Amino acid sequence: MSPALAEAAPGLARQGLEVLFPLLEGARPESAVALYRAWIAANPGAPQEFAAWFNLGVELGRLHRHAEAEAAYREVLRLSPRLEPAALNLGGTLEAQGRRAEALAVWDGALQPLPHRVMLLNQRGRLLEEERRFAEAEASLRESLALDPAQPDVVQHWLHLRQKACIWPLYRGEIPGQSLAELALQSGPLGILALTDDPDLQRRSAAAWLARKAPPAPRRLSPERGYRHDRIRIGYLSSDFCRHALSFLMAEVFERHDRREFEVFGYCSSPEDGSEIRRRVVAAFDRHVPIGALSEEAAAARIRADEIDILVDLNGLTKGARLGALRYRPAPVQATYLGYVGSVPLPELDWLLCDDHVIPPGLAHLYAPRPLPLGGLYQANDSRMPALPALSRAVEGLPEDAFVLCCFSHHYKITEAMFGGWMEILRRLPQAVLWLVEDTESSKSNLLRHAAAAGINPSRLVFAPRAEPAHYLARFTLADLFLDTTPYNAGTVASDALRMGLPLLTLSGRAFASRMAGSLLKALGLEAGITADLESYVARAVEFATQPGLLAEARLACTRWAARIGDGAGFTRRLEAAYRRIRLPGC
Missing domain, CATH: 3.40.50.11380 (Rossmann fold)
Incomplete structure (x- = not known):
């Protein structure tokens, strides 16, 4: 505590909390902590004691003294159990100490029908998302948006959570007064690429996101005419x-x-x-x-x-x-x-x-x-090609005699329409299985449920756990055809599949993200793998599976990868x- 604050401390007894305000002006957090502690000690049981403990918790948090801040917020809630800001901050201090389950418990217990409920729901949803508990996070943010729809950042996370968890239909009008087109303009940068094939809408959505996240800088640093370096x-x-x-x-x-x-x-x-x-x-x-x-x-x-x-x-x-x-x-x-x-x-x-x-x-x-x-x-x-492990279908949990369709893209890229197309392919190919990467528990359970609803035995969906890069590459050699997603194609994954000799089928649209795989196929002269609508996509997949010559030609085209795609020089x-x-x- 500074000398001035030390001198003032003895006179704090029976004084309102407002007596501290002039003393706190310009004070360092350490001094503010000492002053709040002095006031609390001098005024036990005062009506404003809960507020002093709250402010003390804030100052301790600024100093990253999270255990002490936790104690302060618990004292606030002892004195004023329904003060939601204290519960909000207590959860934050617990999270900062790595005690995430306790933070969620605090926020769950504080979800009261008061104005601060929105903030509590948002914090709860954020932490659940970080824990990859997407279904629970989605429900928390949906409740928040029902209370206050005008939250673009919450809309962004909520929509993308539904994409990542494969919750379909993606939108049923859950947000009052909002259409899906209106919500799309509040979508996040990755979410919008998997939501629409309209490059103009993607650009406008990105501009709205940037307006919220990246304000203009106060000045320009580089010379307008550039430099004249030798290199x-x-x-x-x-x-x-x-x-x-x-x-x-x-x-x-x-x-x-x-x-x-x-x-x-x-x-x-x-x-x-x-x-x-x-x-x-x-x-x-x-x-x-x-x-x-x-x-x-x-x-x-x-x-x-x-x-x-x-x-x-x-x-x-x-x-x-x-x-x-x-x-x-x-x-x-x-x-x-x-x-x-x-x-x-x-x-x-x-x-x-x-x-x-x-x-x-x-x-x-x-x-x-x-x-x-x-x-x-x-x-x-x-x-460069890493040394690859020897794999077998048996080791990877695949049937030896099946036609293996695979997609190792993140599940948020799988749309309801695309999955419906995949289920139609499985209906037409009774001996085929669909091999997917394990992404999240929420998406996996929902995909299995969607398959059953489409009349497809869920056992025909096989999920591969995450693996080291060399193991991941070697897996492609066990599949017969890669099924791409749209409107957000595979990029790196598509190149990896083709490199390993696995033919790829894509649906090219209008936007950059929906044309990535087509660009790779075009470079190999494998235009047979490019389709323009879902009906053609399904039909071409069946052709690849039932016409060995067509699949053999596609595998031969993949051998051009080193010269056409992998030519680093x-x-x-x-x-x-x-x-x-x-x-x-x-x-």
């Missing part, structure tokens, strides 16, 4: 330089950049996971710059100090993105690539790297930023050609 300085910005699909795709590009013409910086806010792929990626940069501990402004200043010519954002609108840093425009030319397959309508971004299949020229005006087609396939890949040269075109602002 073009490329900065890659990502939170996924670790064991993540992004790194498995991009590692070889970082390694193969022509150092006579390019200098490569990696601005990294990725976790240190100790993985081999992280070590490889970090070693590939000329300069690896950790920025995870920096604020958005400090991260942007660090990039500006390096005079980066072209900053390439590899997150887009995915978890870990440094959107605030991008808004400072730390580089004169800024592009987004690969991490997010849709519009990233941030005014400070100049380019969206793509190809002419995923974004046809006639639809380019529906995207932001401006599409920049590469001279060929948009997707980077790594030509050729891809890097095409990417560098694009960088030369946009090196200076206004190109």
Whole structure:
């Protein structure tokens, strides 16, 4: 406590809590803690004692003294059992101590019909979502939205929870006064890609999300006319330089950049996971710059100090993105690539790297930023192949004599319509099974229930547990046909399937996300795997299963993967050609 506060403390007896307000102005949290404790000790049983304990808990929380904050909030609730803000904060302190089950119990017990109920429901839903208890989280957020529909961030999580848990129909009018079209504009970046095939709606939804999450920066950092370096300085910005699909795709590009013409910086806010792929990626940069501990402004200043010519954002609108840093425009030319397959309508971004299949020229005006087609396939890949384990259908729980249809994409990409198409394929192919990845308990139980409702024996759905990368790749050799999802196609997973010789069937639509797999198939000359509607998709799957020659031709086309998709050297040269075109602002 400061000398002034120490001098004032003895006179706190029988004084209202308001006597502290002038003393607290500008006080450090440590001093505020001491002063609240002094007032409580001097005024036992005072009507405002509960408020003093509450404020004490807040100050202790700021100091990360969570056990003491817990004690303070418990005292509040002893004195005022129905004070929901105290229950809300008590749950937060318990969560901060790793006691998540106790936090949920506190919030469950505090769910009273009072205004703070919405906040309690939202916190409960958030924690349940983090615990991957999606069905329970969805119910909590649905109750919150029934009380207050005007919560865009809650709508975002609620819709995506229903997608991740495969709760269908996706929307039955649960939110008062809201249509699905209206809710779509409040959807999250990943959720919207699996919700609609309309690139204009995707762009508008992303813009609304950015308006809530990434306000403009107060100033621009980079010079408008750019730099004139002897070598073009490329900065890659990502939170996924670790064991993540992004790194498995991009590692070889970082390694193969022509150092006579390019200098490569990696601005990294990725976790240190100790993985081999992280070590490889970090070693590939000329300069690896950790920025995870920096604020958005400090991260942007660090990039500006390096005079980066072209900053390439590899997150887009995915978890870990440094959107605030991008808004400072730390580089004169800024592009987004690969991490997010849709519009990233941030005014400070100049380019969206793509190809002419995923974004046809006639639809380019529906995207932001401006599409920049590469001279060929948009997707980077790594030509290195890990040593693969020997697997068998028996070991993986598959029937030896079945035609194995598989999809190893996240379950939120599976729509009700697509699953209905899959069930129709199983009806027409009695000897077939559908092999899916185990995603969540909620989605698995719902998919089995949906299969039974469609008249398909749930035993024909086989679920594969998560596996190490080499094991995951080897699994593709046991299947006969990969069934892609739409409107959000497989990307990395589709490339992996084709690499392992597994033919793929996709349904291409209008949006980037719905055309990724088609771009890969086109590169292999495997247009037979591209369909334009669900009826054709179902019919083509049956043809692949019943016409051995057609399936053999598709397997033969997959052998072109190394030359057409996995050519890391050729891809890097095409990417560098694009960088030369946009090196200076206004190109």
